[in-house]
Amino acid sequence: MMLIMLQLRDLPTPEVLQKFAERYPDADVTAIASFLNLLRVATELSLALDACLSKHDLLQGRWWVLILLMREERLSSTPSILAEKTGVTRATMTGLIDSLEQGGLVVRVFDKADRRSVIVKLTDAGQAKLDVVMPDYYRRLRQCMQGLDVTKREELNQILGLIQLGIPALI
Amino acid sequence: MMLIMLQLRDLPTPEVLQKFAERYPDADVTAIASFLNLLRVATELSLALDACLSKHDLLQGRWWVLILLMREERLSSTPSILAEKTGVTRATMTGLIDSLEQGGLVVRVFDKADRRSVIVKLTDAGQAKLDVVMPDYYRRLRQCMQGLDVTKREELNQILGLIQLGIPALI
DNA sequence: TCATTATAGTTAGCCTCCTAACTATGTCAA
DNA sequence: TTGACATAGTTAGGAGGCTAACTATAATGA
Numbered sequence: 001m002m003l004i005m006l007q008l009r010d011l012p013t014p015e016v017l018q019k020f021a022e023r024y025p026d027a028d029v030t031a032i033a034s035f036l037n038l039l040r041v042a043t044e045l046s047l048a049l050d051a052c053l054s055k056h057d058l059l060q061g062r063w064w065v066l067i068l069l070m071r072e073e074r075l076s077s078t079p080s081i082l083a084e085k086t087g088v089t090r091a092t093m094t095g096l097i098d099s100l101e102q103g104g105l106v107v108r109v110f111d112k113a114d115r116r117s118v119i120v121k122l123t124d125a126g127q128a129k130l131d132v133v134m135p136d137y138y139r140r141l142r143q144c145m146q147g148l149d150v151t152k153r154e155e156l157n158q159i160l161g162l163i164q165l166g167i168p169a170l171i
Numbered sequence: 172m173m174l175i176m177l178q179l180r181d182l183p184t185p186e187v188l189q190k191f192a193e194r195y196p197d198a199d200v201t202a203i204a205s206f207l208n209l210l211r212v213a214t215e216l217s218l219a220l221d222a223c224l225s226k227h228d229l230l231q232g233r234w235w236v237l238i239l240l241m242r243e244e245r246l247s248s249t250p251s252i253l254a255e256k257t258g259v260t261r262a263t264m265t266g267l268i269d270s271l272e273q274g275g276l277v278v279r280v281f282d283k284a285d286r287r288s289v290i291v292k293l294t295d296a297g298q299a300k301l302d303v304v305m306p307d308y309y310r311r312l313r314q315c316m317q318g319l320d321v322t323k324r325e326e327l328n329q330i331l332g333l334i335q336l337g338i339p340a341l342i
Numbered sequence: 343t344c345a346t347t348a349t350a351g352t353t354a355g356c357c358t359c360c361t362a363a364c365t366a367t368g369t370c371a372a
Numbered sequence: 373t374t375g376a377c378a379t380a381g382t383t384a385g386g387a388g389g390c391t392a393a394c395t396a397t398a399a400t401g402a
Contacts, residue, residue: 010256016242023302026309031316034324035216041331041338042213045206048341061358071187080380085181092359094382116367116380131194138197144337145202148330153205156330159323160212166315167212170219232388251350263389265352287350287397 011036038163045144052140056133057103061088061096066105066130069122076109076121105129182207209334216315223311227304228274232259232267237276237301240293247280247292276300 012020012032021027046060053063064086069075083093097120100106105126111117148156183191183203192198217231224234235257240246254264268291271277276297282288319327 010239012242019242020305024305024309026306026313028309028313028316030321030324031312031319032309034319034327035312035316037328037331038209038213039217039220041335042209042217044335044338045341046210046213048338049210051342059358068181071183071190078380079382087180088358089360090381091361091383095358111380114368114380118381134191134195135197138195138199138203140341141206142197142199142202143340145199145206145334147333147337148202148205150201152330152333153201155326156205157208159319159327159330160208162318162323163316164212164215166318167215167219169314170216170311171222230388249350250352259388260390261351262353262391266388282350285350285398289351 011040048144049137052137053133056129056136058129058133061086061092062100062105063133065093065096065100065120066122066126066133069106069120070127070130074121075127076119078111078117078119080117082120100126182211219315220308223308224304227300227307229300229304232257232263233271233276234304236264236267236271236291237293237297237304240277240291241298241301245292246298247290249282249288249290251288253291271297 014029017027017029017032021029050059053059058066065082068082068085069077079093079097080090082097083090086093088096097106097108101108103125105123107121107123109119109121111119145153185200188198188200188203192200221230224230229237236253239253239256240248250264250268251261253268254261257264259267268277268279272279274296276294278292278294280290280292282290316324
């Protein structure tokens with residue numbers, strides 16, 4: 001997962017929103033405020049996650065590939081499947097695998113069954129990397145989210161579900 | 172505001188989370204789920220916003236600059252201030268202003284008071300562009316958020332505030 | 343006063359994403 | 373069987389971020 005967005009350090013004040021709402025009557029002031037707030041906090045979270053991962057010489061793209069491989073029984077997958085699961089293009093996945101392979105964290109193996117295909121496999125070094133990164137990430141994330149009790153977490157998930165339903169209307 | 176993040180199309184199932192939690196005892200399963208959910212929905216929102224803006228030949232960076240200029244009494248600001256408010260570097264802002272100026276939406280004016288500085292001003296064409304984009308954006312956003320009543324919007328803002336407090340612990 | 347430091351903006355070069363086009367291989371149906 | 377289409381992966385080139393270094397101007401203080 002990788003998120004890049006302007007950091008929106010200057011959210012509109014109520015006065016500014018009001019001024020815009022006068023010129024543009026379709027403006028829904030509380031909708032705008034919540035929407036921008038959501039994007040802003042998510043961006044800061046994403047940047048913080050990258051800062052955490054970069055201490056381990058990873059960013060979200062490569063990190064996520066390692067995690068997806070670790071989830072698999074055989075610790076392996078294909079570039080196409082990994083691209084689909086991470087939501088990047090196959091072209092981008094080629095680059096991610098290139099750099100992971102260069103670092104010795106994964107290997108490419110030819111698939112004897114389908115010679116168009118390549119199998120990407122997590123190496124011992126890749127697993128060892130995760131065994132360092134994940135505890136650090138989990139520890140930090142636990143701290144980050146400790147202000148939210150389980151009820152609030154469920155509330156958040158429910159609200160996010162509602163927003164997600166509306167996304168097609170935005171496009 | 173501009174956000175880029177992997178789309179995380181394959182959120183961990185409860186079983187996967189459980190498996191990871193066994194190997195990594197620091198894992199807080201509900202914290203992880205909410206965190207990833209937040210990043211995923213925000214990413215999809217950001218992509219949807221870009222899709223909406225790109226119909227008007229804009230993306231979040233240039234769009235945000237136009238909005239910040241419109242907020243100003245004199246419809247103008249400086250690259251440094253705009254960079255600070257959008258959360259991009261001054262180098263990036265140079266490029267954003269370049270392309271806006273090329274499209275005739277802003278102009279650069281030399282500042283007579285401080286000859287190091289440049290004043291960026293929204294043109295009539297820039298204001299006209301906003302007068303097309305903003306109603307479209309506001310209409311779509313209203314629809315997108317219509318599933319959330321005002322109470323839920325406030326709940327969301329409160330939860331986002333709590334998460335934001337935890338962000339320093341993640342870095 | 344004038345050397346030092348700070349600030350405004352730009353440029354150069356890198357990174358990671360994208361789309362589009364390409365190669366190689368597999369599949370399917372006339 | 374073989375021509376058309378589909379699929380897997382890569383490459384090439386572009387967009388928009390970033391950092392670091394550079395130019396020009398302003399501010400500061402010994």
